[in-house]
Amino acid sequence: MAPTLPNSPKSARPSSAHTNVSGKPTKSKVTKSYRDDENKELSRLRDQHSKEIARLLEQQEQQDRQISNLRSEHASETANRISIHNAKLAKWEAYGAKKVNENNKLKCVVHEQAEDLKRAEDELDVQRSAQTCRVCLSAPRDCIFLGCGHLVCCRVCVARLPYERRGEGLPPRSGYKECPVCRKWSRQRKVFVS
Numbered sequence: 001m002a003p004t005l006p007n008s009p010k011s012a013r014p015s016s017a018h019t020n021v022s023g024k025p026t027k028s029k030v031t032k033s034y035r036d037d038e039n040k041e042l043s044r045l046r047d048q049h050s051k052e053i054a055r056l057l058e059q060q061e062q063q064d065r066q067i068s069n070l071r072s073e074h075a076s077e078t079a080n081r082i083s084i085h086n087a088k089l090a091k092w093e094a095y096g097a098k099k100v101n102e103n104n105k106l107k108c109v110v111h112e113q114a115e116d117l118k119r120a121e122d123e124l125d126v127q128r129s130a131q132t133c134r135v136c137l138s139a140p141r142d143c144i145f146l147g148c149g150h151l152v153c154c155r156v157c158v159a160r161l162p163y164e165r166r167g168e169g170l171p172p173r174s175g176y177k178e179c180p181v182c183r184k185w186s187r188q189r190k191v192f193v194s
């Protein structure tokens with residue numbers, strides 16, 4: 001007793017086989033037409049895209065040219081301004097150097113004049129001291145020792161000097177006094193300087 005299979009292969013397939021046979025040519029035709037449309041659209045889109053890219057590239061180039069021109073103008077203007085500025089600076093530096101030079105010359109003149117003044121004052125001091133009594137250092141010299149010719153004292157100081165003593169028990173030698181410079185005894189005389 002062999003068991004019989006409940007599902008035979010013949011029972012299920014006929015319906016699907018029928019659809020396949022009837023729909024095949026129609027579907028292929030539709031797909032082809034659709035693909036053609038799709039390709040056309042794609043081509044159109046590509047074309048449009050290419051044009052857009054070309055337009056953008058051209059725009060980009062134009063902008064680059066403008067930027068380059070602006071840079072060039074800016075560089076030229078900057079160089080021009082720097083040149084003007086440097087010229088002004090050089091002028092001011094020259095002016096400053098001239099003023100410094102003049103100032104230095106004035107300083108030299110002032111310095112020279114100060115030295116001249118100092119020399120004149122020193123000379124005046126020497127002359128004053130040469131005319132001042134060497135004993136009291138204040139009154140003018142106006143009394144000369146006739147024996148040696150020295151004019152070094154004022155008459156007040158000479159009056160205070162003692163007369164020459166000639167010896168024990170003898171009176172002093174009238175009119176003779178000792179020169180404070182050379183120690184020589186002599187008479188004196190008042191001098192007048194005009």
Ligand SMILES: [Zn+2]
Pocket residue numbers: 133134135136137138139153154155156157158
């Ligand atoms: Zn004196």
Ligand SMILES: [Zn+2]
Pocket residue numbers: 145148149150179180181182183184
């Ligand atoms: Zn003397």
